[in-house]
Amino acid sequence: MAWIRVDQSLRHHRKLIAFANELGVETATATGHLVLLWLWCLDNAPTGILKRINGQQISTACAWSGNPNDLVNALLSAGFLDKCGRGGITLRIHDWYEYAGKLLETRAANRERMQRARAGATVRNGTVRNETKENVLPPPCPPKRGTAPRQKNNKPLSGKYRDKVIHG
Numbered sequence: 001m002a003w004i005r006v007d008q009s010l011r012h013h014r015k016l017i018a019f020a021n022e023l024g025v026e027t028a029t030a031t032g033h034l035v036l037l038w039l040w041c042l043d044n045a046p047t048g049i050l051k052r053i054n055g056q057q058i059s060t061a062c063a064w065s066g067n068p069n070d071l072v073n074a075l076l077s078a079g080f081l082d083k084c085g086r087g088g089i090t091l092r093i094h095d096w097y098e099y100a101g102k103l104l105e106t107r108a109a110n111r112e113r114m115q116r117a118r119a120g121a122t123v124r125n126g127t128v129r130n131e132t133k134e135n136v137l138p139p140p141c142p143p144k145r146g147t148a149p150r151q152k153n154n155k156p157l158s159g160k161y162r163d164k165v166i167h168g
Contacts, residue, residue, distance in 0.1 A: 004038050005099050019078035023070065033062040033071070034080060038100070041093055046104060048096025049084070058091075 010016055010031065020030035040061035041048060050058065055068035064071045072091070075081040084092050093099070 003103060004035070004042060005102070006035060006038075010034075015078045015080060019074050019080060022074035022077060023066070033064055034075075037062045037075075037080075038093070041096070042100060042103065045093075046100075046107075048093040048100070050081075050091040050093070051085075053091070 011027065016027055016030055016034070019034065020027045023030060023033075025033075037058065041050075044061070045051075045053065055072045058064075058075075059066075059068035059071050062071060072081065076083070076091075080094055081091050082094050084090050097104070
């Protein structure tokens with residue numbers, strides 16, 4: 001389950017108030033639109049760069065029912081979005097790493113850990129077995145000297161019982 005950092009100070013932050021005023025909504029509603037955008041970015045723009053993402057897609061991500069351009073302009077003027085790239089045509093989430101950095105680091109570390117674990121897996125008898133110290137069984141030990149039952153006489157039986165025994 002993914003999560004994103006939302007500071008308690010966001011509720012009264014000047015940028016959020018400016019964003020809400022520009023859209024003509026309550027700050028609680030503006031907070032919802034903003035958090036929905038951040039959550040959408042976790043899955044769709046994990047770097048925070050909204051390359052090839054248009055205003056309609058941003059509007060849908062934020063659950064905004066008004067004009068998509070009004071929403072994008074409000075996000076830009078409040079400072080929640082920045083223009084970047086050649087000609088400033090690409091948008092990015094302002095201070096994205098501050099909001100989602102820990103999650104991105106955790107995902108990268110998990111991805112690397114899983115790759116190492118998969119690289120250590122070996123195929124034996126048609127099944128995949130992970131060879132870590134926790135689950136490797138020691139090789140079977142040979143029996144100790146003197147523990148195997150001794151056969152006293154290896155000579156085949158003779159006499160009337162010899163045809164009752166299979167001789168190898």
